[in-house]
Structure formats: structure tokens, C-alpha cells
Amino acid sequence: MTTTKTLSTLAGMHRDNVAPGKLIENRTVYASDLAELSVYDTYESAKRVLLEADELLYCGMMTGRKIMHGKGGYSTEFLPHESFVIAPNSFVEIDFPDATQDTPTTCMTLEIPRETLKKLTDQFNLQQAMPKELGEWAPQVNQMHLAHTEATQQLLERIVHSFVCKEDDRDLVLTFGVNELIARMLRHESRTFLLNCVSEDPTKSGLTQAVAHIEANLARPLDVDGLARLACMSRSKLYSQFRNTLGCSPVEFQQRRRLEKACSMIRSGVQSITAVSYDLGFSNPSHFSRRFHQMYGMTPREFAARFH
Structure with a gap:
């Protein structure tokens, strides 16, 4: 091959x-x-x-x-x-x-x-x-x-x-x-459309309420059962709406948003990579680096070196 x-x-x-x-x-x-x-x-x-x-x-x-x-x-x-x-x-x-x-x-x-x-x-x-x-x-x-x-x-x-x-x-x-x-x-x-809806009216639907909660609590562990109650839907329906609209589960969406936010923070150069990892709720910088590399094919330090 x-x-x-x-x-x-x-x-x-x-x-x-x-x-x-x-x-x-x-x-x-x-x-x-x-x-x-x-x-x-x-x-x-x-x-x-x-x-x-x-x-x-x-x-x-x-x-x-x-x-x-x-x-x-x-x-x-x-x-x-x-x-x-x-x-x-x-x-x-x-x-x-x-x-x-x-x-x-x-x-x-x-x-x-x-x-x-x-x-x-x-x-x-x-x-x-x-x-x-x-x-x-x-x-x-x-x-x-x-x-x-x-x-x-x-x-x-x-x-x-x-x-x-x-x-x-x-x-x-x-x-x-x-x-x-x-x-x-x-x-x-x-994702962009949903985040815009969240900023304008997070109560527009159960899904926007769930996304708003995740966005406001990126650094905290995600309670999926609590998220389903907030969205006024069953756990299975919550997963279905996330999969159909966003192509991922609620936990995967939170992970993606953490890493997207990390890109912006690293690119700005205001904080160290270690500070970014803790601010976004990762247990330690090594865990953050592994997740970042899995998603973007490079480490946070390699990503930062492109801009600074």
C-alpha cells in the first residue's frame, strides 16, 4: 500500500x-x-x-x-x-x-x-x-x-x-x-451559527441552552445528565441532536471548543502554554499537549513557534 x-x-x-x-x-x-x-x-x-x-x-x-x-x-x-x-x-x-x-x-x-x-x-x-x-x-x-x-x-x-x-x-x-x-x-x-445564537438568545432551543452552558463552563468537568435536564430533553435525544447538528457528542464538543480556544490564546501570546492548559480545565500540561497534538498534528509549542 x-x-x-x-x-x-x-x-x-x-x-x-x-x-x-x-x-x-x-x-x-x-x-x-x-x-x-x-x-x-x-x-x-x-x-x-x-x-x-x-x-x-x-x-x-x-x-x-x-x-x-x-x-x-x-x-x-x-x-x-x-x-x-x-x-x-x-x-x-x-x-x-x-x-x-x-x-x-x-x-x-x-x-x-x-x-x-x-x-x-x-x-x-x-x-x-x-x-x-x-x-x-x-x-x-x-x-x-x-x-x-x-x-x-x-x-x-x-x-x-x-x-x-x-x-x-x-x-x-x-x-x-x-x-x-x-x-x-x-x-x-x-458551530459558528449555534455560538452566534447563544450570544443573542441562549434560550432559543434546548440545544442552544446546552451549547451556552458548555461555552460558559469550558474549564469544568461536563455533567451530561445535568446538561440534558438543562436542555429539557432525554440523554439520548441530547446526544442525537449534538450528533446531527455538530457531528460529535457533548463531551467531544467541549473538548473541541477547549482546543479551539487554546489556539486563539496561544496565538495571542499573552499567557504561557502551561497557563492556557490549566485555564481551560486540562488536568496537566502533558495531557493538554497530547490532546492538542491529536487534533492539530503538532504540539502546542510547535503551534506557538509559528507566530512568536
């Missing part, structure tokens, strides 16, 4: 096989009927390079870093092991501060048609409907930037590997991979 290579290694293999036609955003298209996979290589420093998206555009860094500029003065650093999603009919401007011919900046993108997004959304509404108080799943993924999980990183590696290495089943790999990416984006949007 072939071992899937890292995105950094795949970027090198890709560049070995492609003669650049230009030094900034040299694009190579690996075509498919379902979605368009492209790899962009940049070999010299540049600023404010325009990238427009007609359809939803999913971006993943392979090597180097970019500075992404959006509407309203939005600006953020974009690094490997992160996802950046550009909404349909939108754009970003990109800086390439470190790109050189010896150390090019390489990024992969997946352009996902609206029809593909809508088809999977319709499946979600049929098979995993949200609580009626919260409406339906909607294919309205906005601009999004986050440190993605190790599972998402492995998924991207598998997709790119299948095309760079010209595997026979690459179209099938892309079909399953794009569907999983869309599902992950919808789950992320549902």
Missing part, C-alpha cells in the same frame, strides 16, 4: 514535474468533473496579488506563508495546516513576503461548484436535520480561516497525492474528499 506523503513533500514533487510559466501564482490545474484542483507556485516576493473566486474556493497552504487581505480591512497570516475558504463571487488580495526561487510559496485550491455544495446540503437536510427552531442546513459558506484538524490535513494530502502521483482512482478520491470537506465546512458553519 502506498504511503501518502505530506503536502510539503508533494509540493516539491509537483514542482519537479512542472516548468513555471511565470514567477508569481504559476497555476497548474489538475482537472476533474466534480471539482477543480489547482496548485499555485510563487517564486518571488509580491504584494496585493488578486485572487477572485467565481465558485466556493477552498485553499490549503503546502509550503511557505501568505498574508490574505479581504474586505473591510481584513488581514491575516495564512500558514500550512490551516484552511482558508473564499466565498463565491468574492476575492482576496495576497502578499508573498518570503517567496524566492529556492523557497517558493505553494498553495493548493479546490474550486467547488454551487451544485455540488447544494447536493450535499440537501442530503444533510434529509438525513441529519437540525432542530426545527434553528432552521435548515444552508449552502452559505462565508469567508473562513482556521487551523484545521489533523484529519483534514490527511484528507488534503490524500487528494493532492492522488493527482500529483497520477493514481488511477484519483477522480474517486477527489469525489469522496470534496464531499467530506463540504461536510466539515457545514459542521464548522453550524
Whole structure:
């Protein structure tokens, strides 16, 4: 069985096989009927390079870093092991501060048609409907930037590997991979939507009351029976609503929110990693480090070194 290579290694293999036609955003298209996979290589420093998206555009860094500029003065650093999603009919401007011919900046993108997004959304509404108080799943993924999980990183590696290495089943790999990416984006949007509901009206539904309680008590052990009573539903219904809407159990949701919060705290650099671990309720820094590595594929110290 072939071992899937890292995105950094795949970027090198890709560049070995492609003669650049230009030094900034040299694009190579690996075509498919379902979605368009492209790899962009940049070999010299540049600023404010325009990238427009007609359809939803999913971006993943392979090597180097970019500075992404959006509407309203939005600006953020974009690094490997992160996802950046550009909404349909939108754009970003990109800086390439470190790109050189010896150390090019390489990024992969997946352009996902609206029809593909809508088809999977319709499946979600049929098979995993949200609580009626919260409406339906909607294919309205906005601009999004986050440190993605190790599972998402492995998924991207598998997709790119299948095309760079010209595997026979690459179209099938892309079909399953794009569907999983869309599902992950919808789950992320549902978490964001629920957290917004919590901030506006935590009593909107039993699920929002449960999420509000978890969010307000991230550092405390979770009493699932007490959470079910707070949400006015049975334990089994509570688990069902969490699974259908968020794709995880209440305990797993709390763990994910702790680690997402940890990313923000570490990135700010205000507190030490040890202080972050205790503030978020982890029993000790070693336990925190193991959990962080399981989710993001790197230790908290490795994550912090990217920013400080």
C-alpha cells in the first residue's frame, strides 16, 4: 500500500514535474468533473496579488506563508495546516513576503461548484436535520480561516497525492474528499451559527441552552445528565441532536471548543502554554499537549513557534 506523503513533500514533487510559466501564482490545474484542483507556485516576493473566486474556493497552504487581505480591512497570516475558504463571487488580495526561487510559496485550491455544495446540503437536510427552531442546513459558506484538524490535513494530502502521483482512482478520491470537506465546512458553519445564537438568545432551543452552558463552563468537568435536564430533553435525544447538528457528542464538543480556544490564546501570546492548559480545565500540561497534538498534528509549542 502506498504511503501518502505530506503536502510539503508533494509540493516539491509537483514542482519537479512542472516548468513555471511565470514567477508569481504559476497555476497548474489538475482537472476533474466534480471539482477543480489547482496548485499555485510563487517564486518571488509580491504584494496585493488578486485572487477572485467565481465558485466556493477552498485553499490549503503546502509550503511557505501568505498574508490574505479581504474586505473591510481584513488581514491575516495564512500558514500550512490551516484552511482558508473564499466565498463565491468574492476575492482576496495576497502578499508573498518570503517567496524566492529556492523557497517558493505553494498553495493548493479546490474550486467547488454551487451544485455540488447544494447536493450535499440537501442530503444533510434529509438525513441529519437540525432542530426545527434553528432552521435548515444552508449552502452559505462565508469567508473562513482556521487551523484545521489533523484529519483534514490527511484528507488534503490524500487528494493532492492522488493527482500529483497520477493514481488511477484519483477522480474517486477527489469525489469522496470534496464531499467530506463540504461536510466539515457545514459542521464548522453550524458551530459558528449555534455560538452566534447563544450570544443573542441562549434560550432559543434546548440545544442552544446546552451549547451556552458548555461555552460558559469550558474549564469544568461536563455533567451530561445535568446538561440534558438543562436542555429539557432525554440523554439520548441530547446526544442525537449534538450528533446531527455538530457531528460529535457533548463531551467531544467541549473538548473541541477547549482546543479551539487554546489556539486563539496561544496565538495571542499573552499567557504561557502551561497557563492556557490549566485555564481551560486540562488536568496537566502533558495531557493538554497530547490532546492538542491529536487534533492539530503538532504540539502546542510547535503551534506557538509559528507566530512568536
